[in-house]
Amino acid sequence: MYDFAYHKPTSVADAVKLLAADPDARPISGGHTLLPALKHRLNKPSSVVDLSGIAELKGIRREGDRIVIGAMAKHKEIAESAEVQAAIPALAKMAGSIGDIQVRNRGTIGGSVANNDPAADYPAAVLALGATVVTSKRRIAADEFFQGMFTTALQPDELLVAIEFPVPQRAGYAKMRNPASRYVMAGAFVAKIADGVRVAINGAGPGVFRQKAMEAALSANWSPDAVANIKQPADGLNSDIHGSAEYRAHLVTVMAKRAVADAG
Amino acid sequence: MPQVTLSVNGKSHTVEVEGRTLLVELLRERLRLTGTHVGCDTSQCGACVVHIDGESVKSCTILALQADGTQVTTIEGLAKPDGTLHPMQEAFREYHALQCGFCTPGMVMAAIDLVQKHPAGLSEKEIREGLEGNLCRCTGYHNIVKAIAAAQDVMHGRRSELARAEAAE
Numbered sequence: 001m002y003d004f005a006y007h008k009p010t011s012v013a014d015a016v017k018l019l020a021a022d023p024d025a026r027p028i029s030g031g032h033t034l035l036p037a038l039k040h041r042l043n044k045p046s047s048v049v050d051l052s053g054i055a056e057l058k059g060i061r062r063e064g065d066r067i068v069i070g071a072m073a074k075h076k077e078i079a080e081s082a083e084v085q086a087a088i089p090a091l092a093k094m095a096g097s098i099g100d101i102q103v104r105n106r107g108t109i110g111g112s113v114a115n116n117d118p119a120a121d122y123p124a125a126v127l128a129l130g131a132t133v134v135t136s137k138r139r140i141a142a143d144e145f146f147q148g149m150f151t152t153a154l155q156p157d158e159l160l161v162a163i164e165f166p167v168p169q170r171a172g173y174a175k176m177r178n179p180a181s182r183y184v185m186a187g188a189f190v191a192k193i194a195d196g197v198r199v200a201i202n203g204a205g206p207g208v209f210r211q212k213a214m215e216a217a218l219s220a221n222w223s224p225d226a227v228a229n230i231k232q233p234a235d236g237l238n239s240d241i242h243g244s245a246e247y248r249a250h251l252v253t254v255m256a257k258r259a260v261a262d263a264g
Numbered sequence: 265m266p267q268v269t270l271s272v273n274g275k276s277h278t279v280e281v282e283g284r285t286l287l288v289e290l291l292r293e294r295l296r297l298t299g300t301h302v303g304c305d306t307s308q309c310g311a312c313v314v315h316i317d318g319e320s321v322k323s324c325t326i327l328a329l330q331a332d333g334t335q336v337t338t339i340e341g342l343a344k345p346d347g348t349l350h351p352m353q354e355a356f357r358e359y360h361a362l363q364c365g366f367c368t369p370g371m372v373m374a375a376i377d378l379v380q381k382h383p384a385g386l387s388e389k390e391i392r393e394g395l396e397g398n399l400c401r402c403t404g405y406h407n408i409v410k411a412i413a414a415a416q417d418v419m420h421g422r423r424s425e426l427a428r429a430e431a432a433e
Binding site: 001002003004005006008028031032035036038039047048050052076099100101102103105106182 | 266282283284286305306307310313319320321322325326327329330332374377378394396397398
């Protein structure tokens, strides 16, 4: 790892100032993605801006028909939150399924969503639930936020502050993990919200995406059988030593069925 | 150089570190607490698990500066000054829960956190799931699971000491 300067601001405004003043500065939250990347010298920041001292980024609360989760909320906190368990149990369960106990004690939802790893879990929940990403500058709809592999609408000097999830009528999540790395090979998050039914697929493609054919089928008939015969095209899906695009395409249908069953 | 001040096993330390210094490097190379191991160095194997403010974490993937102001407990901080082992250490010995011993410090630290967070007790399945972040390449998991199951009864006061008859099975 190359050396870097370390800053620990106590407000979003100060953090944004540090990031704006130095194009090579990088924010760090749990660090469980950034630090391994730095060890491989894939990245050479001049400074890291530790967000853990910023109270505005913390906390989980219910505001009317929404659950608002601060960017620095850890996977463990989301998994154990009574508010999340009551309003969006599929999200609490997802948080409790990420990595291992030690990773869940450090990793944050803001870090995961801002990084947008194709195999990450949260982006599927954010997209399927039609959540709003609140930043230091603006509010971004989930449909505009995710822009493909490791790419989001966030600008370099823009910080993810919180995510607002509408409370769904029903929601479920299922994923197939790689048996060695435990990363998602293909996952599906299904949600019935006020605006209709939304289905988000993670792990299978270069980025999280909506499966519109399944959304239409589930709108007409909310049951695992409704998606059982919908085939996901393999074109554009990931193909690597862990599985071909065709295998992942097959998994998408299986995971969607399980996610609907999980939602009840 | 920036300074980090933290408590390790109840003793306060202030150390000059680089921005890139990892917590495990601070523990091993500066404080000479070499009980905490580095296995994979990629936050997968769990040999480096320590407690920060009572929570198990992987010290190879935390900057020393991120631990500023915290209370860190390592494997060296478990036994009493007179040498009496922590019930989890005692159980690992009693149940022969180690072969080469490389993963053991991380296993013990992870196991203590796991047991403390589940006062109602853990089933064998829950113990195995709880060890997802700790790898043993001697494949000694069976005895590790047995040791944790025995230690939880002692830690929660359901038994005053380990049932030695069980170990002889």
